[in-house]
Amino acid sequence: MSDNPKPKFAMYWAASCGGCEIAVLNTHEKILDVDANFDVVFWPVAMDAKYKDVEAMEDGSILLTLFNGGMRNDENEHIARLLRKKSKILVAFGSCATEGCIPGLANLGDSREIVHTAFNTVTTENPHKLYPMTSYDVPEGEIRIPAILPILKTLEQVVDVDYYMPGCPPESHQIAAVIDLVIQVLQGKAQLPPKGSVIGAGDSTVCDECKRTRNIKSIKSFERIWAIAAEPTVCLLEQGIPCNGPATRSGCNARCPTAGAQCIGCYGPAQGVVDYGARLISSFASVIDSNDPTEIDRILDGLVDPVGQFYRFNLAGSLLKAGVPAWKKEKV
Amino acid sequence: MSEQFEPTIIGFTCNWCSYRAADLAGTARMKYPPNVRLIRLMCSGRLDPTFVFKALASGADGVMVTGCHPGECHYLEQNYKALRRFHLIQRTLRGLGVEPGRLRLVWASAAEGARFASEVASFVEEIRALGPLHWGQSNGAGAAASGAPEKPELQEVSA
Numbered sequence: 001m002s003d004n005p006k007p008k009f010a011m012y013w014a015a016s017c018g019g020c021e022i023a024v025l026n027t028h029e030k031i032l033d034v035d036a037n038f039d040v041v042f043w044p045v046a047m048d049a050k051y052k053d054v055e056a057m058e059d060g061s062i063l064l065t066l067f068n069g070g071m072r073n074d075e076n077e078h079i080a081r082l083l084r085k086k087s088k089i090l091v092a093f094g095s096c097a098t099e100g101c102i103p104g105l106a107n108l109g110d111s112r113e114i115v116h117t118a119f120n121t122v123t124t125e126n127p128h129k130l131y132p133m134t135s136y137d138v139p140e141g142e143i144r145i146p147a148i149l150p151i152l153k154t155l156e157q158v159v160d161v162d163y164y165m166p167g168c169p170p171e172s173h174q175i176a177a178v179i180d181l182v183i184q185v186l187q188g189k190a191q192l193p194p195k196g197s198v199i200g201a202g203d204s205t206v207c208d209e210c211k212r213t214r215n216i217k218s219i220k221s222f223e224r225i226w227a228i229a230a231e232p233t234v235c236l237l238e239q240g241i242p243c244n245g246p247a248t249r250s251g252c253n254a255r256c257p258t259a260g261a262q263c264i265g266c267y268g269p270a271q272g273v274v275d276y277g278a279r280l281i282s283s284f285a286s287v288i289d290s291n292d293p294t295e296i297d298r299i300l301d302g303l304v305d306p307v308g309q310f311y312r313f314n315l316a317g318s319l320l321k322a323g324v325p326a327w328k329k330e331k332v
Numbered sequence: 333m334s335e336q337f338e339p340t341i342i343g344f345t346c347n348w349c350s351y352r353a354a355d356l357a358g359t360a361r362m363k364y365p366p367n368v369r370l371i372r373l374m375c376s377g378r379l380d381p382t383f384v385f386k387a388l389a390s391g392a393d394g395v396m397v398t399g400c401h402p403g404e405c406h407y408l409e410q411n412y413k414a415l416r417r418f419h420l421i422q423r424t425l426r427g428l429g430v431e432p433g434r435l436r437l438v439w440a441s442a443a444e445g446a447r448f449a450s451e452v453a454s455f456v457e458e459i460r461a462l463g464p465l466h467w468g469q470s471n472g473a474g475a476a477a478s479g480a481p482e483k484p485e486l487q488e489v490s491a
Contacts, residue, residue, distance in 0.1 A: 108429075274386075275382045275386070277381075277424060278381035279381075297419060300423060305427070308427075319389045323428040324428060
């Protein structure tokens with residue numbers, strides 16, 4: 001497409017909100033380094049480019065692709081496979097691509113229900129109950145729109161991924177550090193981390209970066225953050241506020257707990273954690289100060305939405321991946 | 333379905349009480365259904381909830397967690413930790429649409445071989461009544477009831 005000798009850069013969004021792109025732009029003047037060192041060949045949010053342009057590229061000709069968003073429809077999957085083929089380094093960028101994130105919570109229901117909600121509820125005026133068709137014949141030929149998939153998948157559940165960059169969105173200073181690293185690699189001053197590494201994040205937990213004082217955790221009730229006046233310097237979990245710090249990967253400088261809000265887990269599972277929710281269940285269960293089944297039940301009533309608490313960002317990337325309704329195949 | 337559904341159950345036992353209860357049930361030649369695959373842990377407190385989710389995701393229809401009676405834990409009170417985790421896992425499973433009854437907690441001392449055997453038998457019947465879980469597969473008509481986990485097969489849907 002161009003004779004630009006600079007290495008090629010692409011960024012794509014699948015099922016995501018656009019926050020990742022904003023986080024990239026939030027690196028301020030660092031974005032000029034990207035332009036100075038790369039030829040940006042494909043970035044639908046920032047520039048006009050067509051899929052056919054990407055299809056025409058040589059395999060492996062894009063050096064670096066930042067891919068954000070989960071696999072919600074067959075177009076997402078198609079572009080994931082296409083960009084995998086065309087890219088040397090494919091980065092699952094942000095929580096959606098690495099673990100499903102908020103769109104992944106739709107895996108608690110079945111996809112028919114999602115379409116129904118979007119097209120035929122009080123929020124949508126649709127008196128004739130018209131639903132989109134995935135293909136339609138017109139005189140000019142067949143036109144198609146992407147078909148929704150039964151469950152939302154993460155990028156690595158569809159294609160091979162080289163690096164993972166967590167965060168909803170990844171912190172701008174982390175993005176800047178990764179851009180710096182890649183440029184240094186290009187200049188031969190640094191080496192890429194081993195394939196499969198998590199980049200742009202720490203290898204510990206949010207608790208490790210949190211400045212709040214930690215004593216012995218022993219709680220008699222779970223509190224909702226808006227319902228109590230939380231002590232500003234003491235660990236939130238110690239005060240009964242369900243803070244996801246113990247299972248969440250470091251890298252954000254414990255932003256939320258520092259600002260007085262509990263960690264909700266957007267940086268995904270900490271190093272070595274197989275199932276994010278399971279790790280949290282373990283840590284919450286450990287701090288409850290009761291050995292009596294009835295009292296334990298009463299205390300746990302304080303966690304009003306366990307799945308939302310434990311899998312807000314991680315459902316699609318968890319061991320179970322989805323709820324029962326999403327797995328059920330019902331008759332159309 | 334003419335053949336009876338044989339559930340696959342993963343059972344976690346603790347080294348000091350419930351594993352010995354299972355052992356006793358064996359040496360005393362008590363009969364209980366062969367559907368349960370036992371995995372010995374040092375303590376029920378070693379039960380990482382990951383094990384439960386992994387078992388269910390890999391094709392188990394039910395998971396049984398067993399340990400020493402409250403107050404009798406070899407490691408003082410780790411079975412209480414297991415108790416709290418059990419409650420929290422059940423609540424999470426319910427949120428995912430899984431019947432909480434697919435996870436059972438049983439206390440059995442080393443002397444309670446008979447109790448262990450009867451708990452396994454009743455759990456197997458309960459899971460049989462609930463039917464296969466077949467995590468990651470279609471639960472619709474025609475789902476194989478062999479209990480052998482197959483590759484998750486997803487089909488595209490359109491409205």
